[in-house]
Amino acid sequence: METICRLCPRDCGVNRGQKTGFCGMGENLQVARAALHFYEEPFLSGESGSGAVFFSGCSLHCVYCQNGDISGGGLEEGCGKLFGIEITKERLADIFFELKAKGALNINLVTGTHFTPQIAGAIRMAKERGLDLPFVWNSSGYELPETLLLLEGLIDVYLPDFKTLDEGLASKYLHAPDYPKVAKAALEQMVRSAGPMQMDRSEQALKESEDGLMKKGVCVRHLMTPGNLKDTIRVIDYLADTYGDKIWFSLMSQYTPMGVFPFEELNRKVGREEYEQAVDHVVARGLENCMIQEGDVAEQSFIPAFDGEGVLTE
Numbered sequence: 001m002e003t004i005c006r007l008c009p010r011d012c013g014v015n016r017g018q019k020t021g022f023c024g025m026g027e028n029l030q031v032a033r034a035a036l037h038f039y040e041e042p043f044l045s046g047e048s049g050s051g052a053v054f055f056s057g058c059s060l061h062c063v064y065c066q067n068g069d070i071s072g073g074g075l076e077e078g079c080g081k082l083f084g085i086e087i088t089k090e091r092l093a094d095i096f097f098e099l100k101a102k103g104a105l106n107i108n109l110v111t112g113t114h115f116t117p118q119i120a121g122a123i124r125m126a127k128e129r130g131l132d133l134p135f136v137w138n139s140s141g142y143e144l145p146e147t148l149l150l151l152e153g154l155i156d157v158y159l160p161d162f163k164t165l166d167e168g169l170a171s172k173y174l175h176a177p178d179y180p181k182v183a184k185a186a187l188e189q190m191v192r193s194a195g196p197m198q199m200d201r202s203e204q205a206l207k208e209s210e211d212g213l214m215k216k217g218v219c220v221r222h223l224m225t226p227g228n229l230k231d232t233i234r235v236i237d238y239l240a241d242t243y244g245d246k247i248w249f250s251l252m253s254q255y256t257p258m259g260v261f262p263f264e265e266l267n268r269k270v271g272r273e274e275y276e277q278a279v280d281h282v283v284a285r286g287l288e289n290c291m292i293q294e295g296d297v298a299e300q301s302f303i304p305a306f307d308g309e310g311v312l313t314e
């Protein structure tokens with residue numbers, strides 16, 4: 001990897017062999033969990049599960065982070081020691097095969113932006129050794145197009161967040177007023193890189209999920225936050241105007257307050273009425289490739305245990 005790290009928009013310029021940057025990570029891959037995961041969109045998790053690799057550290061640090069134990073979420077500056085186990089890229093490639101042996105439908109790389117070069121190396125190794133599962137890039141959307149280019153030809157499905165289009169909210173919640181601009185450019189690169197969407201609707205795939213399984217394409221996630229319906233409507237409009245049904249859109253309602261926040265609105269869950277108004281807008285915009293969550297808002301936790309499962313040699 002580069003000696004001086006400028007992999008993400010934080011542009012720290014630190015030598016990660018000697019110190020950590022805003023993401024909290026040094027130069028070695030650090031992984032908190034590698035296991036089957038059943039809580040992604042059904043066309044990724046199916047019945048068999050997605051092979052999720054959760055990387056430690058994050059370059060965003062949302063105040064409301066739902067994975068704070070491993071990401072350093074909530075912190076405005078670089079964080080201290082975060083949970084995770086250091087591994088080599090060779091070991092990461094082995095993990096991909098172990099997940100396949102457990103029945104994973106794909107390899108789901110969660111929040112790996114700050115390790116992009118090492119992850120690209122591991123994917124290459126795995127492909128050379130014959131791994132034939134789709135690779136999913138599951139990220140915050142706060143990424144540079146030039147860093148994403150390192151993944152060109154290696155990633156099949158991009159699964160980015162699109163958190164907000166409001167610079168004020170981006171500053172207040174993400175410590176990143178440039179998030180809207182950065183996320184738009186990153187998404188453009190992802191849509192270009194993934195190419196036309198491909199869904200597997202074979203009999204076998206339809207047993208996994210009623211929509212089949214996504215083999216190539218982009219699914220954009222928007223986690224609604226309480227009291228910010230106006231911003232959600234803007235995000236829906238932007239995605240509908242720019243991409244329409246070229247992408248999937250996943251409207252998420254499971255925001256859970258993970259502490260007591262100085263921003264009053266974040267101390268509650270998203271209301272059923274707010275969520276339904278957002279769903280009505282999706283319908284009004286005619287978006288067909290849209291995942292809506294059914295049942296009570298935020299009724300269940302989708303957060304797995306970060307306990308090092310599957311990281312070391314079995």
Ligand code: SF4
Binds near residue numbers: 005014025
């Ligand atoms: S990847 Fe980490 S060290 Fe590199 S620029 Fe981003 S936050 Fe800074």
